[in-house]
Amino acid sequence: xxxxxxxxxxxxxxxxxxxxxxxxxxxxxxxxxxxxxxxxxxxxxxxxxxxxxxxxxxxxxxxxxxxxxxxxxxxxxxxxxxxxxxxxxxxxxxxxxxxxxxxxxxxxxxxxxxxxxxxxxxxxxxxxxxxxxxxxxxxxxxxxxxxxxxxxxxxxxxxxxxxxxxxxxxxxxxxxxxxxxxxxxxxxxxxxxxxxxxxxxxxxxxxxxxxxxxxxxxxxxxxxxxxxxxxxxxxxxxxxxxxxxxxxxxxxxxxxxxxxxxxxxxxxxxxxxxxxxxxxxxxxxxxxxxxxxxxxxxxxxxxxxxxxxxxxxxxxxxxxxxxxxx
Amino acid sequence: xxxxxxxxxxxxxxxxxxxxxxxxxxxxxxxxxxxxxxxxxxxxxxxxxxxxxxxxxxxxxxxxxxxxxxxxxxxxxxxxxxxxxxxxxxxxxxxxxxx
Numbered sequence: 001x002x003x004x005x006x007x008x009x010x011x012x013x014x015x016x017x018x019x020x021x022x023x024x025x026x027x028x029x030x031x032x033x034x035x036x037x038x039x040x041x042x043x044x045x046x047x048x049x050x051x052x053x054x055x056x057x058x059x060x061x062x063x064x065x066x067x068x069x070x071x072x073x074x075x076x077x078x079x080x081x082x083x084x085x086x087x088x089x090x091x092x093x094x095x096x097x098x099x100x101x102x103x104x105x106x107x108x109x110x111x112x113x114x115x116x117x118x119x120x121x122x123x124x125x126x127x128x129x130x131x132x133x134x135x136x137x138x139x140x141x142x143x144x145x146x147x148x149x150x151x152x153x154x155x156x157x158x159x160x161x162x163x164x165x166x167x168x169x170x171x172x173x174x175x176x177x178x179x180x181x182x183x184x185x186x187x188x189x190x191x192x193x194x195x196x197x198x199x200x201x202x203x204x205x206x207x208x209x210x211x212x213x214x215x216x217x218x219x220x221x222x223x224x225x226x227x228x229x230x231x232x233x234x235x236x237x238x239x240x241x242x243x244x245x246x247x248x249x250x251x252x253x254x255x256x257x258x259x260x261x262x263x264x265x266x267x268x269x270x271x272x273x274x275x276x277x278x279x280x281x282x283x284x285x286x287x288x289x290x291x292x293x294x295x296x297x298x299x300x301x302x303x304x305x306x307x308x309x310x311x312x313x314x315x316x317x318x319x320x321x322x323x324x325x326x
Numbered sequence: 327x328x329x330x331x332x333x334x335x336x337x338x339x340x341x342x343x344x345x346x347x348x349x350x351x352x353x354x355x356x357x358x359x360x361x362x363x364x365x366x367x368x369x370x371x372x373x374x375x376x377x378x379x380x381x382x383x384x385x386x387x388x389x390x391x392x393x394x395x396x397x398x399x400x401x402x403x404x405x406x407x408x409x410x411x412x413x414x415x416x417x418x419x420x421x422x423x424x425x
Contacts, residue, residue, distance in 0.1 A: 005391050009421065139395055141417030143343070219396040254361045254396035262391055270361045270394065 043124030050172030057097035111310035170220035208239030217252035238316035257291035271299035347372035356399035
């Protein structure tokens with residue numbers, strides 16, 4: 001049984017309003033990936049993670065707990081949990097992923113920073129001011145909370161003198177590029193995904209990879225932001241053979257992830273069907289969204305191997321220390 | 327069984343955001359391509375709104391919040407209805423509970 005929708009949404013939006021993220025985690029955790037990169041603070045162009053990849057292991061822990069609670073008598077006390085959460089950051093106390101789980105997803109922003117550096121892009125990072133975009137709350141219809149949060153993010157951009165933002169994931173991209181201009185007056189920030197930036201630079205790969213991969217398009221990249229050719233152009237430089245699944249590009253099939261916060265079982269059913277489609281095309285699948293990655297990976301078990309596109313691009317870019325067998 | 331008709335429901339939704347479901351032709355393409363295979367979403371739901379059947383919409387709250395917002399339906403909609411934004415507006419209306 002799912003937990004009562006109104007209480008779950010209430011906790012998520014209370015967190016965004018009071019603590020700046022639907023799932024507040026300490027800034028030192030969210031910025032740990034950048035520790036050894038020595039990225040300059042701020043600047044006209046910044047790499048903006050929106051904390052999405054870093055949040056995934058925490059979200060996974062919470063969803064597992066939510067599923068257990070939903071099947072227990074404690075589900076009746078979700079309203080109490082919401083009231084307590086206003087005073088105590090419950091998520092931070094409950095969701096404690098292992099260092100290994102965190103490292104798995106922290107690697108993606110590190111990869112992207114290295115790829116941009118290799119392509120000669122100059123950029124900074126906002127560290128503790130790299131805030132969550134509000135994507136989930138926006139999807140859930142919590143418009144007033146999201147509007148206030150968008151003002152907070154835009155104010156941070158102004159204070160740091162940011163004119164251009166390079167994003168890592170589709171959900172942050174569409175929030176900053178398409179939604180924020182409708183919520184913030186005089187919002188004048190150029191927003192591009194790193195996939196678009198890298199594709200435009202067309203940097204040749206240093207190493208040719210071998211193997212066949214199937215590409216899973218993100219619904220948000222493909223249908224909201226028209227990012228379809230860029231991942232294909234980038235993978236074409238790596239030497240990999242890229243095959244298309246049933247339902248590709250603008251007709252891609254959802255991973256089910258957007259339903260996970262409220263209805264994990266429905267999310268799993270959609271993911272299972274997509275894994276079948278992808279597995280019929282190849283054993284190795286490339287994703288470009290943290291939600292897709294975790295949801296499909298969880299559904300597939302060992303049947304299909306899912307990896308973020310940045311992993312392949314870094315390997316082809318000559319970072320031999322990170323190479324692994326495709 | 328009596329049905330209460332909330333005649334201003336569609337107007338109320340248009341005040342919340344960009345709600346354009348009245349353009350729906352009820353062709354069913356959206357239902358055919360939905361990864362969740364939800365028969366209700368979105369065309370029957372939109373019909374409830376146009377008819378002012380607020381209680382029916384409220385009864386389908388779980389369905390409204392289940393939608394993946396993946397836009398598979400919107401990509402194929404011949405009337406170019408902004409289906410996902412309409413669903414988002416309905417979520418806002420349900421959450422606000424001011425009706």
